[in-house]
Amino acid sequence: MACTDSKVSGPLSAFVGSLGFPQFLFERISIRRDGPLSHTAAHAFVLYVSTVALRAEENPALDVAVHLSRALNVPVVAHGFFDDRSAHATARRAHFIIDSAREAQACLTAKGIPCTYQIMKNGARQPMHLTLASRAVCVVTDEAFVEPYLTLFGQLKRMKTPFVSVDTSCIYPARLTRAKDCDRAFRFRNATSAARRKRISTPYPPPPSVRPHHSLNSKTVIELLKSLPKGLLYLANDTCVSTTDLLENTQIDVTVPPVTNTKGGTGNGIRRWNTFLAKGLSSYASRRNNPLHHHNQGVSRMSAYLNLGVVSPFRVGREAMARADGKGKSSVNKWLDEYCTWRELAYSFCYHVPNHLDxxxxxxxxxxxxxxxxxxxxxxxxxxxxxxxxxxxxxxxxxxxxxxxxxxxxxxxxxxxxxxxxxxxxxxxxxxxxxxxxxxxxxxxxxxxxxxxxxxxxxxxxxxxxxxxxxxxxxxxxxxxxxxxxxxxxxxxxxxxxxxxxxxxxxxxxxxxxxxxxxxxxxxxxxxxxxxxxxxxxxxxxxxxxxxxxxxxxxxxxxxxxxxxxxxxxxxxxxxxxxxxxxxxxxxxxxxxxxxxxx
CATH class of the missing domain: 1.10.579.10 (DNA Cyclobutane Dipyrimidine Photolyase, subunit A, domain 3)
Structure with a gap:
């Protein structure tokens, strides 16, 4: 299912409003830099910069980008990057993020969406995401709640290219909450639970597909990829190159190594979630506070996968909610309260208080x-x-x-x-x-x-x-x-x-x-x-x-x-x-x- 084609006229905000997005997507969109859309240049495209939605499925920002590309009749390019000099750029974090991005990009490539990636390192520090953004018709990125992603917002705002952010993290979008409700859990619960309850069980809307003449193997996209800056990685094609090799010559902190029990990738995250659904959710209330049960299904251990958007928070909420009236319903409802109240309170708080590091x-x-x-x-x-x-x-x-x-x-x-x-x-x-x-x-x-x-x-x-x-x-x-x-x-x-x-x-x-x-x-x-x-x-x-x-x-x-x-x-x-x-x-x-x- 795709938005209705619309004639391009006026600024991005008017264009977005005229496309007839599904309500699920529309309420998540924030216009971060408005401006006219110009797509007459050769090799024009819509750029999706992935930051905290490292997944191919149930990704609202990606879906908005594809909708825009269809309406503008230009290809969409998905891009990700890892900065080896960003705060806490450890080998642990680098492996988890890049392994997750590699799997997501492989899935997108199978859907005909061209994907690029950059690992910033010695001799390759020019931020390609900004170079690509300067050439794009418009930019779509995941809603930023914390650093270093807020810095990316600042960089994109200083450019001429119009861009939007899309909330990929919350069941009830943070932009719809009120700052005054984000200081206490009980106040936030009272203000948002009814609206969230209406959304949590709603099936994710059918994702749009790229137009055939803009798919990965089309002549248009092949010519587009040839025109992109040199040095970009194509993770989906580099399956024989290990993540360790990709990180060679970077300045990551190797004294904090990857962990083998929590590997990146949507497949690994979903397997962990399915195991908790089957073996842990129904007894969560009685076991969650005992750390001896931490690695024995006492808790879901899904936070890393959810915080970086490796697993869809909508899927997790929907599947937990489906068990709210079944076996162990008191435990299920307790887990849902933690998930819907405390987790989303944190996101809404950071959204309304961007200076939360002070x-x-x-x-x-x-x-x-x-x-x-x-x-x-x-x-x-x-x-x-x-x-x-x-x-x-x-x-x-x-x-x-x-x-x-x-x-x-x-x-x-x-x-x-x-x-x-x-x-x-x-x-x-x-x-x-x-x-x-x-x-x-x-x-x-x-x-x-x-x-x-x-x-x-x-x-x-x-x-x-x-x-x-x-x-x-x-x-x-x-x-x-x-x-x-x-x-x-x-x-x-x-x-x-x-x-x-x-x-x-x-x-x-x-x-x-x-x-x-x-x-x-x-x-x-x-x-x-x-x-x-x-x-x-x-x-x-x-x-x-x-x-x-x-x-x-x-x-x-x-x-x-x-x-x-x-x-x-x-x-x-x-x-x-x-x-x-x-x-x-x-x-x-x-x-x-x-x-x-x-x-």
Whole structure:
């Protein structure tokens, strides 16, 4: 199904309004730079720049681009890029993004859509997406909520080419929400749930197809591709070239390697989602707060795939909603509330507060003032380097940080404790937020995203109300890692985290020799050893994976729950391992454990 052809006249905004887009698509479109459409030049085309919708199916921005190309009677070109000098450009993030883009572009190519890609590196730093945009009739891109995609918006706005953004991330488009409803979860839920409920079960509209004379093998497109700048990659054709080879000569941080248990690509994401649907969704409410169930279908672990648009959020919402009245419906509805309320609140908040990386702008006035009032309270300050090494000396926190370092993810309930504790080692909201952004974005696959920033900001008082004042935290909600340590068997938790990834597999699969990563060394624990290595193999493995016989033996903690790690197993009882209670909302008050946007 395609929009009705329309005569080109006037600016882009008028043209878009005249095309008869399906309502699902039309309500997602924002005109970012208006202007006349000129498509008389040779090799004219519509450019789709893919950023946070790394998928071929159920992609509203791609569909808008194809609709426009049909109406303008010009080809569409899909383009993606990875900047090796962007913030937190690690090997982990690069592999996930490029592997996802490769699969998506292969699917688009099969549909006759020409696709190009650029990996910025030494000797190839000219931003091809801007070169292509300067030649395009108009540009379509995914709605930007966070950096570095907001910077792309700024670049495109300074050009003469008209462009639109399309919300590919939210069931209820963020542009339809009100800023005043995005400060508390209960307020956002009340304001948006009815409208979202109408949309969540709606089938995705049939995608348009490219015109036959503008398909990949047509003479028009072949001539167009010949005219494009040299140096562009065609990922769908480069199947024999590994991602590691593609990243040669880049400046990515190879000390944060790819993770083998969360690989990029829509196929991998859908397989994970289908497994959770079958084995985890119906018991989500009772198991979601226990980090020991993190890799055993206690949670969906879909955040990385959703935040980068590798899997359609519409499909996920639709398929979960279809089970809302079936087996385990209380668990299904609990998961849907997390997905629809907290996740979409994060996106809408970042949409309305683009300066959310500035903590003074992002958190409530009372929270910032209270944390500033207590910034000089007595505390033991730790450096960012120490925390990045997972060497805080607090066992539960170090386990959480090691999960990020090793596996690129952290259980959501544990992440709240991890984030709150950073307040006790830093001075004031600004330093705490800078530390949290680095620790999360550098290691987590779901970092650099609205749900991640919302979770970090909650630790500093966002989407919460003032509590009883106390040292360090002021009126911000208090949460103690030492006290919460009583709830978990820390040896089992560390074992679970260390069992997910094989160090040798990770390093050898990259095809590079990673230098010793002393700056992110996780504290070893006596009796919990990494797989044995010998000889030359040991030289290829970052220090954080090499067992240290000294361990933490002899380090005693007070009776507040952070006990000697080596004695925990013997003293643990079934009562200690009981899952945390679910959260219940009652106006401004919470009962039980609070949950945040990650799924």
């Amino acid at each position: 903590v003074k702008t992002a958190i409530p006035t009372w929270a910032f003032a209270s944390l500033e009032k207590h910034r000089n309270d007595t505390r033991k300050t730790l450096s960012l380097e120490t925390l990045a090494k997972a060497k805080s000396g607090l066992p539960l926190w170090d386990i959480a940080q090691e999960s990020l370092i090793r596996n690129g993810e952290l259980h959501n309930n544990l992440r709240m404790t991890w984030g709150k504790e950073v307040l006790t080692w830093t001075r004031g909201a600004e330093e705490a937020y800078e530390y949290l952004k680095y620790l999360n974005d550098h290691f987590a696959l779901d970092g650099l995203s609205p749900p991640s920033y919302a979770g970090l900001l909650w630790c500093l008082g966002w989407a919460d109300g003032p509590k009883q004042e106390r040292p360090v935290f002021g009126k911000v909600r208090f949460r103690s890692a030492r006290a919460i340590s009583r709830r978990y068997n820390l040896i089992k938790l560390r074992d679970a985290i260390r069992s997910v990834e094989s160090p040798l597999t990770r390093i050898f699969q990259m095809g590079v020799t990673a230098p010793p990563v002393t700056e992110v060394t996780a504290p070893p624990v006596t009796g919990v050893t990494a797989p044995p290595v010998t000889g030359d193999e040991e030289k290829r493995i970052p220090e954080m994976f090499i067992s240290n016989s000294k361990g933490l033996a002899g380090q005693k903690r007070k009776s507040d729950g952070a006990k000697d790690l080596n004695n925990l197993d013997a003293k643990r009882t079934k009562k200690d391992e009981k899952p945390l209670d679910d959260v219940e909302f009652d106006g401004d008050k919470f009962r039980g454990e609070l949950s945040l946007p990650a799924c």
